[in-house]
Amino acid sequence: MTDPPADLLEFVWVWNSQAGQGTPPVHRRVLRWLEGRRAAGDHRLLLMAFRGCGKSTLVGLYCAWLLYRRPETRILVLAADHPLATKMVATVRRIVERHPLCRPLVPASPEAWAVDRFTVERPGALRDPSMLAAGLGGNITGLRADVIVCDDVEVAGNCDTAGKRAELRERLAETEFILTPGGTILYVGTPHCAESLYRTAQEGESWLAGYRRLRIPLLDGAGRSAWPERFSEAMVAQLRERVGPIHFSRQMLLRPVAAEAARLDPALLIRYAEEIDYREAQGRPVLSLLGRRMVSGGGFWDPAFGRPERGDSSVLAATYADAEGNHYLHRIAYIVQEPDAPDDPATQQCRAVARLARELLLPVVRVETNGLGRFLPAVLRREMARAGAACAVVEQHSHRAKQERILSALDPLLAARKLHAHEQVFRTPFPVEMAEWKPDVAGTRDDALDALSGCLLAEPVRLPGAPPAARGAGWRGIDGTVPALTQSYM
Structure with a gap:
């Protein structure tokens, strides 16, 4: 009789224990939400968390866990540019190689085991790799994926004009034609402009209407830090001073503040x-x-x-x-x-x-x-x-x-x-x-x-x-x- 497969929190606990580190409450909150949405059958997800929270690392562990649970899963990582997407794929490949629960996934003679794409040991002969990195400027037509992770697709350089924002949305619309029936699209990021992809209907027209959201700002309504061990009150004050009110509101409080809010007094x-x-x-x-x-x-x-x-x-x-x-x-x-x-x-x-x-x-x-x-x-x-x-x-x-x-x-x-x-x-x-x-x-x-x-x-x-x-x-x-x-x- 084999043991039941580990849940996501246990999977991450094993990885962190091997590295000699703990799993802070803010990370456990993200992990429970990811697994809970999967169990509930929600296939359109948006994860927004403050910069430095480690959300990309957690999503990488989530991808490795998906492959551990179902090796035939095909995952496409889409980012603002190819090197950024490659960074996540390389992280997942390293987890697969070193995580004790993923040892059966490492093929004896890997044919595709690169930093921007790899294929695990899996049944069948699927055409697409287990995980693939792509930039928004690349050609993704013809790919097929069961899970698409849109990791930091909105950055300062591609959303600062109306034309760039329209082009960004046009490229992202292509993901619906790549996704397999019943597949999942997960957006991960922070707002970089007032007309952000991630804003809610209350904040303006919502590109991701109908997506289930998890929003974790650095500070709650009472000004308490979401990760006090790493972001103390003094560190938050220093960070706010270094980056300024506009960028702090966008990147740390997850508010798509308009540039017009800036007053150069x-x-x-x-x-x-x-x-x-x-x-x-x-x-x-x-x-x-x-x-x-x-x-x-x-x-x-x-x-x-x-x-x-x-x-x-x-x-x-x-x-x-x-x-x-x-x-x-x-x-x-x-x-x-x-x-x-x-x-x-x-x-x-x-x-x-x-x-x-x-x-x-x-x-x-x-x-x-x-x-x-x-x-x-x-x-x-x-x-x-x-x-x-x-x-x-x-x-x-x-x-x-x-x-x-x-x-x-x-x-x-x-x-x-x-x-x-x-x-x-x-x-x-x-x-x-x-x-x-x-x-x-x-x-x-x-x-x-x-x-x-x-x-x-x-x-x-x-x-x-x-x-x-x-x-x-x-x-x-x-x-x-x-x-x-x-x-x-x-």
């Missing part, structure tokens, strides 16, 4: 009037601001050549950062050219940027090369050399939507009150642009916001630990000698 900027202070100690340069040592800094230039009153503005933002995570918007410069000047507009603007880079001791200036800026880095490098600025020029091509860049850069810092701005910034159009900014509204001015977001999102460039080579007006003066013990730069 200039009053949240911490105003200061001091200039950067350069000192040398034992031949090593130190740059300070407000009595704090700066550890990184740089500029971001979003160029334009039209008239600012009729089109985009050409804007340079210059920022510094200290070791405590405070950022300092030291300058916002609207770069203009004279139509009657002997030099061409590109040279005029590059010369102005090079002059500011020298004055502000910027170690790097990144140039937005989308569109008009493609030929500017070479001109800017020439003008940097002529100005004697010890400043690198880096080409920057943006792939994310401008709205997403601005929100992800400014929202966390403003919420945490870690973004400072020099009083000169308040004498430019920047505060008005910031206060009037509305995502997804055509014609809204955002050139300075885009330049600032470029600075904040860029990989920090550390200020050099040794003085730069004498190229002109660097930190060591025009001829390489130290001009004075202390200098302030306007």
Whole structure:
């Protein structure tokens, strides 16, 4: 007489015990729901849980358990891209190889045992593998599956415009033609936009109407953590500060908050009037601001050549950062050219940027090369050399939507009150642009916001630990000698 097959919770307990770890209550809740829905015959499921909950790992164990219970099951994992889907398939393959209850599933001579597809020991001769990974951009026509796991099919890059959202839904509709009669579709993910796939009818039009849902936000209505051992009150506060209110609401509280809910309030900027202070100690340069040592800094230039009153503005933002995570918007410069000047507009603007880079001791200036800026880095490098600025020029091509860049850069810092701005910034159009900014509204001015977001999102460039080579007006003066013990730069 053989033992009855293990239920899902027991299956996971065996796996966790083998790894020397427990099964927290939040995981047991997910596992009971998955098995309960299967027993009830529910075939359209949506699992929403906060980021870091381990939902993909649990779903991987669920897939391995399905193969353990019925080896002829065919599972398709569909994700935003193929590598993400492969990650889950590879995880399930590893579980099948190592789980004590899955040993009969490992074939003696596996013909298909790759990281993105594998076939277990099973009766019959089915054409499709036991488990297969596919990205939304791949061709899945002709496949057949008994279970389809849509794991993180909605990500920031494929839902930030109406056209992308329509394309996403069109591709997902194909799953209904792949699923076998009586099969199951399980969506796993978190919302990334206001028009999320996962929103309920109360939140707007529901793409997944009729799906049975399990929703586990990080915090309940009383503010208690769903996993206090891992996400303590202090850790939750730090996370909220790092990612900002919008992303925290979407990814951790599972609310499809509209981007319009973001308010870039200039009053949240911490105003200061001091200039950067350069000192040398034992031949090593130190740059300070407000009595704090700066550890990184740089500029971001979003160029334009039209008239600012009729089109985009050409804007340079210059920022510094200290070791405590405070950022300092030291300058916002609207770069203009004279139509009657002997030099061409590109040279005029590059010369102005090079002059500011020298004055502000910027170690790097990144140039937005989308569109008009493609030929500017070479001109800017020439003008940097002529100005004697010890400043690198880096080409920057943006792939994310401008709205997403601005929100992800400014929202966390403003919420945490870690973004400072020099009083000169308040004498430019920047505060008005910031206060009037509305995502997804055509014609809204955002050139300075885009330049600032470029600075904040860029990989920090550390200020050099040794003085730069004498190229002109660097930190060591025009001829390489130290001009004075202390200098302030306007």
